[in-house]
Amino acid sequence: xTTFDTISLKVHSGQRISTDxxxxxxxxxxxxxxxxxAALANERINGSxxxxxxxxxxxxxxxxxxxxxxxxxxxxxxxxxxxTLALDEICRRAREAEGEGATEVHIVGGLHPDLTFEYxxxxxxxxxxxxxxxxxxxxxxxxxxxxSRISGLTIExxxxxxxxxxxxxxxxxxxxxxxxxxxxxxxxxxxxxxxxLAIIKQAHRLGLKTNATMLYGHVExxxxxxxxxxLLRTLQDETGGFQAFIPLAFQTENSDLHLDITxxxxxxxxxxxxxxxxxxxxxxxxxxxxxxLGEKIAQVSLSFGVNDLDGTVVExxxxxxxxxxxxxxxxxEGIIRLIKNSGKTPVERDTLYRPLHRY
Ligand code: V47
Ligand code: SF4
Numbered sequence: 488x489t490t491f492d493t494i495s496l497k498v499h500s501g502q503r504i505s506t507d508x509x510x511x512x513x514x515x516x517x518x519x520x521x522x523x524x525a526a527l528a529n530e531r532i533n534g535s536x537x538x539x540x541x542x543x544x545x546x547x548x549x550x551x552x553x554x555x556x557x558x559x560x561x562x563x564x565x566x567x568x569x570x571t572l573a574l575d576e577i578c579r580r581a582r583e584a585e586g587e588g589a590t591e592v593h594i595v596g597g598l599h600p601d602l603t604f605e606y607x608x609x610x611x612x613x614x615x616x617x618x619x620x621x622x623x624x625x626x627x628x629x630x631x632x633x634x635s636r637i638s639g640l641t642i643e644x645x646x647x648x649x650x651x652x653x654x655x656x657x658x659x660x661x662x663x664x665x666x667x668x669x670x671x672x673x674x675x676x677x678x679x680x681x682x683x684l685a686i687i688k689q690a691h692r693l694g695l696k697t698n699a700t701m702l703y704g705h706v707e708x709x710x711x712x713x714x715x716x717x718l719l720r721t722l723q724d725e726t727g728g729f730q731a732f733i734p735l736a737f738q739t740e741n742s743d744l745h746l747d748i749t750x751x752x753x754x755x756x757x758x759x760x761x762x763x764x765x766x767x768x769x770x771x772x773x774x775x776x777x778x779x780l781g782e783k784i785a786q787v788s789l790s791f792g793v794n795d796l797d798g799t800v801v802e803x804x805x806x807x808x809x810x811x812x813x814x815x816x817x818x819x820e821g822i823i824r825l826i827k828n829s830g831k832t833p834v835e836r837d838t839l840y841r842p843l844h845r846y
Contacts, residue, residue, distance in 0.1 A: 491516050498524045498765055501531070506713050509766045513709035518754055518761075525761035525792025532771055533794040537831040538840060539822045542591040542798035543584035547572050547610065549804065551597025553629075555674035557663075557705060559741035559809035561597050571599065577610060578617040584801070585618035588819070591798070591838045592618070594625035595660055595805075604638035604645070608652040615653035622655045622838040628686035628697075629661035632678045642689050650693065656838055657690050659698030659733055664707045665715045672706050673744065684722055691728025696839060698774070699729050703759055704737035704751030705744060712759065716766050723769045730840060731772035731795055734759050736779040740810030756784050757791045764792030772840065778806045781813050782825060789829040796822055 490511045497504050512521050548571040551561035562569035581592050592614065607626070614623055626634070626649070634645045646654075663673060665680030678686075687697050699719050703712055716732075723729045736751045751759075764773045774795040777785035785796055801816045817825075819835070823846050826833035833846040 491520065494765075495520075495524060498528055501768075503768050504766060506717050509713045509716070509762055510710055512762045512765070513712070513758065518758055521758055521761045521765070522791040525764040526790060528764050528768070529773070529792040529794050535830075535832045536794065536834045536842075536845075537789055537826045537829070538772065538795045538834050538836040538842075539819075539826070540591055540798040540836050540838065541587075541589045541819055542593055542838075543580065543589050543801045544593045544595075544803055545572070545577055545580050546804050547577055547594065547596040548599050548602070549597050550599045552600050553598055553674065553676040554743075555663075555677055556743040557673050557702065557737065558805075559738070560805045564600065571602075574610065574613055578613050581614045581618040581621060585621050589621060589799070589801075590843070591622045591624055593658055593800075594623065595627055595630065595658055598630065598633045604634045604640070604648075607634060608648060611649060611652035611654055623653050624656045624658050624838055625649075625654055627658055627661035628683045628690075629678055631657070631686050631690075632682060642686055643693070646690055646693050646695065650695065654695070656695055656730075657687070657697040659700040659729075659731070662700050662715070662719075663702045664711050665718050666707070666711045669707050669711050673702075680718065684718060687728070688722060688726060691726035696728055696730050698731045698733055699770075700733045700735050701763075702735045702737055704748070704755065705746060713766070716763060720767055720769060723767070727769075729770055731774040732763050732767050732770045733774040733776050733797075734763060735776060738779060738806050738809035738811045741808060753784050753787075756780055757788055760788050760793050761791040777817065778803050778811055778813050782817070786825045786829055789826065789831055796826065798822075 494504055494508045549560050549562050550564055550569050635642050690697055701715050736756055739750045772795045773793050775785040775788040775793040776797050799817055803815045823833045834842050835844040
């Protein structure tokens with residue numbers, strides 16, 4: 488029996504595959520065979536349902552003290568293109584989103600050298616007052632750790648105070664690749680992988696759901712990707728607090744990594760999503776973030792184990808500053824069409840995956 492046959496048997500009988508087996512899928516199996524296994528694993532959990540939400544991204548500031556080498560979004564104070572949104576403008580965008588049927592605001596930004604922790608509490612309170620129906624998914628573990636440093640509070644205190652001010656869940660950013668050698672090359676100033684995991688664990692303990700991302704297609708190896716997913720699978724066994732896993736395809740323009748690459752291939756994108764679906768047997772949702780993948784690969788990925796297309800987004804800076812070719816926004820009707828044309832059933836969800844409408 489070949490290694491692929493062993494993996495196939497395991498997936499068919501609902502058994503967990505090992506890290507070596509995941510690596511084997513990256514290096515030797517053909518795309519369609521991997522995709523078929525991933526589709527089976529997904530169907531068992533999600534049937535034909537594909538989720539999306541109506542959301543809006545707001546990035547309060549791009550000023551960041553970290554300046555990760557891969558990040559084309561961040562600026563230093565005074566640099567051309569540096570901005571910080573006024574509180575009124577943040578609230579205006581949230582109110583507008585709510586008026587247009589959004590159920591979620593997604594808020595992530597740079598680590599600003601001068602804003603205080605109290606300012607971020609105020610942002611949450613002001614959004615809650617301006618648009619009380621919106622779920623606020625905000626601040627990566629990297630931002631949470633920064634708030635702890637600038638306030639002198641513990642991670643637990645920071646999270647508890649943010650929850651009291653209106654925070655309802657955390658996005659999955661800042662994970663990049665959790666392996667130390669890779670972080671050293673692409674984001675040496677950023678919190679370590681261990682710190683990222685510890686903060687997420689604390690959030691889960693307090694009852695906050697989070698996502699987990701993986702930035703791929705830069706300097707990392709396949710075994711780094713598997714090691715990353717293994718750390719997430721282990722934590723998920725312990726807490727059950729992750730909702731979706733979101734592989735983020737690296738967008739190559741305006742980065743300081745100076746890599747001789749054009750970005751991940753369509754085959755790599757699909758294989759990565761499919762292997763994630765097979766390996767992360769304790770995650771209910773694998774999200775294809777169409778902003779980084781493009782609409783077409785995101786749509787095709789629905790036959791490769793993916794069951795979530797993120798949302799309408801409306802305005803996107805992180806990927807587009809780095810050369811993303813996708814539009815900045817999709818309409819709800821556009822997402823529904825993408826899903827229907829793939830033969831699946833579109834389900835609008837809220838942030839916590841409660842179905843709102845089936846189409
Ligand atoms: O952590 C930065 C990534 C992340 C680039 O939880 C890049 O639902 C690709 O967290 N190419 C932030 N990626 C975004 C994020 C996110 C996005 C969508 C959905 C969710 C969710 C979370 O953006 C960062 C970093 O990994 N990023 N630069 C780039 N050039
Ligand atoms: Fe700052 Fe986040 Fe960009 Fe790193 S990825 S430079 S922490 S905004």
